[in-house]
Amino acid sequence: MGEQGTVKPCKHFNPERDAGLLYGNLRGLASDSSYSAIINILSKRSSAQRVEILFGYHAMYGRDLIQDIKSGLSGDFQQTAASMLLTPAEYDATSLYKALKGLKIEARVLVEILLTRSAEEIKCMKESYSVKYHRSLETDIEQSCSGNLKTFLLKIVAEVRDGDETRTSADISKRDATVLKEISHANLSPDCDIQKKISSEFHGEFKDALKSQLKVIESKPQFFVEKLYRSMKGVGTDDETLMRIIITRCEVDLRDIKTSFQATHGKSLSKFIEGDTSGSYRKLLLAIVDQ
Known part of the structure; x- marks a missing residue:
């Protein structure tokens, strides 16, 4: 915790x-x-x-x-x-299954979960996925995704091994271009600007996945700040994203996320939630956030 x-x-x-x-x-x-x-x-x-x-x-x-x-x-x-009554591994497994088996693949959900969980957490969610759905997470990624995105996600899941609990799935630095080299065969020098390289050479969901990886490396709380803000800005609310992040981060780093949210947007996360939700749903989210 x-x-x-x-x-x-x-x-x-x-x-x-x-x-x-x-x-x-x-x-x-x-x-x-x-x-x-x-x-x-x-x-x-x-x-x-x-x-x-x-x-x-x-x-x-x-x-x-x-x-x-x-x-x-x-x-x-x-x-x-x-x-909230599911274990973290069960909740992640359920979210991954919905993202893989819906009418349209929700790549952003897959990337969010797999890039921000530790190796031990991914190991546990894989086990929960197998128990609940009687199939492996790798198999469903293989069948539902394609191209570089599939390779990227499978690489993250495959890197999780027994005894590797301390390594996070996004545990690379900007100077380590291994993922880009293996997937794109790009000839990257150690000091190249990976952000610009991603923008110029890739597109679509895979480009978004690589950019998300860099954001997680730079600041995991800020990565979640951006996702929370997008879930509430404009007309309507992406409630799936809002509740998923609040629930999965409330025992991990939600205080850091709140601090970063206030610094970035000049308004508290609680105020955004108050303005975008209602009723008992709003009260439950605020009870989690405001402790």
């Missing part, structure tokens, strides 16, 4: 008590206090603690908490709450 996360483990955690509160409040949703109780529990427990609540709920009531949330809640609030 990162020191720069906003969500920390509850010190006086009691999974059976939390399971009981959720059970009762999911059956009394006519009152605002019920929604507030659900938000308070989900936003103030670590991912590991939320999983304990999930198991406790089933042991006590013989029911699936995620299914009860899907039945009792609705909209983006429901989706956010249900996603």
Whole structure:
């Protein structure tokens, strides 16, 4: 768990008590206090603690908490709450599957997840993917993607090996042009401007993927700042991106992301969320962000 996360483990955690509160409040949703109780529990427990609540709920009531949330809640609030009860690996695996198997490949989602997770995290998400979908992540990338983008993504996934937990998937420097050399066969000197090289020699989703890799190398928080800003600017909200980043970074580096967001846009992340969301969905996101 990162020191720069906003969500920390509850010190006086009691999974059976939390399971009981959720059970009762999911059956009394006519009152605002019920929604507030659900938000308070989900936003103030670590991912590991939320999983304990999930198991406790089933042991006590013989029911699936995620299914009860899907039945009792609705909209983006429901989706956010249900996603928070998945392990990080399960949530990433689910997001990757949706990005690969939708009507259109969502390359930006694939790149975001695979470039910003550690080797150990990728190893775990691959295992979760295999268990949940009975197929390998590599196989689906191979079948759904094409060209340089497919090669790029497969290279990231293939580089993850047992005992390599400390290396991140984007652990290269600007002076290390190995990826570009292997994929494009470009003759790059150590001191060349890789950003300009990418812009001049590549196009489409692969160019975006390479640019994202450089941004992650330069500053992972700033990479997420840009994605969060784009998810909320203009008309409408990219809620999938907004909730995915808030949920997956809230125990890692969301404090750093908030600081960078304020410095970049002169307005807090919370203010942007307030202006772009509503209802219990807004309250849950803000409860996670503002801790």
